[in-house]
Amino acid sequence: MRIRPLVAFAATAASVAVLSGCGAAGSEGPVTLEYWAWPAGSQAVVDQWNEANPDIQVKLTDAGGGDESSAKLLTASRAGNAPDLALVEYTTLPSLIVADVPLDITDHVGDVQDAFTEGTWAQTTFDGAVFGVPQDVGPMAFVYRQDRFEELGIPVPTTWQEFRSAAVAVKEADPDAVITSLPPTEFGFFAGVATQAGGEWWSVDGDQWSVGIADEASLEVADYFEQLAADGLIQTQPLLTPEYNAMVNEGTMLSWPSAVWAPNVIESVAPDTAGNWGMAPLPQWTPGDAAVAYQGGSAVVVTKDSEHPEAAAEFASWLNATEEGNTLLLDEQSLYPASSLGQEMAESNDPPSLMPQQSDFYSLAAEISAETVPVTWGPNVNLAKSVFEDELGKAVRNGTPWRDAFVATQEAVVADMTETGFTVSDG
Structure with missing residues (x-):
């Protein structure tokens, strides 16, 4: 398995609040923890x-x-009234660490580290400090209309x-059908495939950051999908619109990578359409290399505003690293657990009702997850996402090279990080 280097935040480590001498419920009696989370079933x-x-x-709040x-x-957090705990997507965790929102909980969660693969734990570990307990992960996969592929x-x-x-x-067999749609808004998808191809959009060595959104591997990814679109082999229309959903229901949108x-x-x-779908590993960029990236996923963080960090870390560990907690993630929240224990437990579950015939769904998911590497995210992902979607949208509309959007995103990201005070270089 390829494991990316742990992302470090040496430039901001000194500003991170470090826990010392804090107790849980202790002798003061019951405590109440404020918890922000959004998944159904929370x-x-x-x-x-x-x-x-x-x-x-x-006490749960859906924020x-x-x-x-x-x-x-x-x-x-800036107002000093953040909740004790919050669910945070991996993509936004680095920027929150830079902003000094989550607490270093290394001393409180070290006993659960072995419940996760190295690559998963790396997504919440920065400069040797742990800032969250992974909850769910999204190993990339290929979801497709099994019936239509077989029919054609x-x-x-x-x-x-x-x-x-x-x-x-697909186009030759059914001109009304298309294999998929990959619109400019799929920032996470393109980042994931670029990682699969060997790209590294952010990396850091000491206090020296590098940005590789326009590295050669990523530009090859841009060229590949641009050619598919130019040849009319994929759509670039938004996902989950009424038009897209109609094609999914009609069986003319045949997959979703x-x-x-x-x-x-x-x-x-x-x-x-339940019963007509299947899941397979994501197509490999390099034949023989099964490693894919994460697309999506989240972790539970304890904030620096919490007056009961030890108790908060206890809840986060219970939810994400115990058999009882993982049962709830699977049965109540329909999440794919980040922990190895949860993924093993999932193998005894029924497959998703969209594909009840695929009895090996969760064992296949575990195999994919075992070969999954995290995308290394930087401190200004939101800016990168906004610029990328705007620039790629322009390229699609104007028929200009998609790689220009990757280059423009890199330039904007480097400029923003430099202005913010990071030491940063291109590539």
Whole structure:
């Protein structure tokens, strides 16, 4: 397995609040922890904890998901009233660490590190300090209309070269169908495939940052997908719009290269297609190299504003590294657990209802996860995402090279980091 170097934040390590001498519930009696999380089923998880732990009660608030929740968390932290715990996506964790939002909880979670693979634990470990307990992961995978591939006699692609051949075969067999849509808004997808191809969009050595969004591997990825679009072999229309959903329901949108979480999303817009889908490993960029990147996933952090960090870390560890907690992640929240224990437990679960016939879904997911490497994210992912989507959107509309969007994103990211005070170089 390829493991990326741990992302360090030497430039900001001195500003990170370090926990010392803090206790949990202790002799002062019951404590109440404020917890921000958005997945469905979170309240059931909290209720079960509260019933079994009268001295550490958790109060849940749904602060919205993803970028919305992180923005609210940053605002609350600056005002000094952040919750004790919050669910944070891996992509936004570095910027929150730079902003001094999460607490270094190394001393409180060291006993659960072995519950996770090195690559998974690396996503919450920066400059040797741990800033969260991983909750769920999104190993990239290929979700496809199994019935249509079989009907058209098209093999499921195992490499991106074969993916192009399959896209050609789809158009020849059914001109109304297309193998997939990959719009400019799929920042995480392009970052993931660039990582799969050997790119590294952010890296750091000591206090020296490098940005590789326009490295050669990433530009090759840009060229590959640009050619697919130029040849009419993929769409670039937004996902999950009424038009897209109609194609999914009609069986004319034949796949979604995404991650193991995709089946639940597809079923939410096309429930009548259940039983027609399958999941396979993501096509390989380099034949024989099965390593893929994460697309999505989150961790529970303890904030520096918490008055009960030890108790908060105890809840985060219970939820994400114990059999009881992982059962709830699987059954109540329909998440793919980050821990190796949770992934092993998932193998005894029924497959997603979108593909009830795929009895090996979770064992396959575990195999994919074992070969998964984290994307190394930097401190200004939100800016990168915004610039990338704007620039790639322009390239798609104007018919200009997609690689120009990667270059423009790199230039904007480097300029922003330099202005912010980081020591940074291109590539």
